[in-house]
Amino acid sequence: MSSTKTQTAVARRKAETEEAGLDDHDSLSTIRHADDVLLAKLGYRSEFKRQISLIETTAIVLSILAPLESVTVTLPFTLASGGHVGMVFGWIIPCILTMSIAACMAELTSAMPTSGGLYYFSARLAPRRWAPLACWITGWANVTGQVVLMCSSDYLTAQMIVTALNAGSDGAIKLGLGPTYGIMLALLVSHGILCSFKTAILARINVYYIVLNLGTLIALSVALLVCSGEQRVSAKTAFTQFENNTGWSNNGWAFLLAFYAPMWTMVGYDSAAHLSEEIVGAARVAPIAILGAVASTSILGWLLYISISFATASVPRLLETDFTIPAGQLYIDVLGKPGMLVIWSIIIVVDYTCGAAQGIDASRVIFAFSRDNALPGSKWWKRVHPRTRTPIHAVWLVMALSAILGLLSFSDNALTSLAGASVIALYTSYITPIILRLTSGRRTFEPGPFSLGKWHMPVGIVAVMWTAFLIVLFVFPSGPHPTAETMNYTIVVIMAVFTFASLSWIFSARTWFKGPVRTIGQGEEAHEDSEKLDEKDRTSVHEREVVE
16 A cells, blocks of 8 residues: 555656656655746745645635635624625625636736735736836735735734623623724734744644634534524525615615625635745646635635525614624524534634734735835845744734724724725735736736636626726715714725825835846756755655655
């Protein structure tokens, strides 16, 4: 048996070597070598250890999307914007359209697997004259979205903890906005410490957490259907009953606001691109992780929302609950207090893991943009710790900026504002290289192992139109006649950053920022540099492949 496995491993290594076109004896070393050669051709010296596999990459992306946690915390959007119809159709329609963006991003990542990701794509696809500006816009949008997403992730985890304390004490413990912000700060500090560790450790931990995440989601979906008993509504009600609790008189517009739930969830899947310099076989693995994670989140989130729709006997009751997150009331009504606390505790763990994965993603964006000297203080943020091989300074910058942005939590409408800001910023960075792929980069683009082929044009057009619609949607307030307390602060966050970036470009950056900076030579120099692999790392990676 052992001999058969060894022969199979040898045959697989030989096939991989032939496919890569290289003469190295070690299969994973060959893949890693090929990755470094491609990275060198793109202009960068490899500074990270390539230790992340396909399963681990997919787990990290799924940890950021976090369907179980996302459905739970975004339930208020769908409850208000359509009730049962908002829950069922307000989720799946946007998810289907978002697959077009994920497919375009997968194609770009396969062709250019670098930590810079989206802003690097823009620089390569834009006309040479406009490449620095395209890179600047995309980079700042992505950095903004990543930091906002980090902040919102830990803010929601803090809200989950507050809700658990409220439920566990039968309402005796009611923490206000100040203590909630304090919990968020503690979470940010802990994530800063965790994200400073070796990425390979976090990647492997994420595999176990994602099993817990998806397993709990499926169990919860079944439990809600089984335990709802007599309060379970009919299929007609679950799929067709519409309730407008937004305050807007137009039901069509009210339903569109339900899109906040899936679109706040469907952000951060570009993490596979930002981790590509740490992935083994990145040109193939990253696209699979992006598409697989987005598709899985869409389907599993929809199944959970359908179960929630069946289990919701009264939409107004959930909207009027004293719990910070209304899903807590639903889980208590259906599963009882012990059942709710068990599920809630698991969701808090899952949410915490989501924050850790997001911290890794955001820090890699900061590192890559700083490597090209685009951020103030770049010399600090692009440093990689010699022992952990992680950008520790970038990690703590993400946490500090998230703490400052978290001051928005003192607004009653903070969730809507943070969701809107992250979606607009990230989707601006997503769509810019896609537009360039359809226009100036149409003939210069060189596809990688994953390609849309002739479908790149129709899929790209759908992606552009969908993104344009989302940007308009997410700047609107959640209800008519907003006050200072209830207004949507999305536009404030977005305009503050974009104004700073624009003024920086006009008065300074346009004279010195030229886009991605090469950290390695071309031709033979690049090839020789990519061959300087640590022998100990080669051996450990080889042993890992044989075990697998």
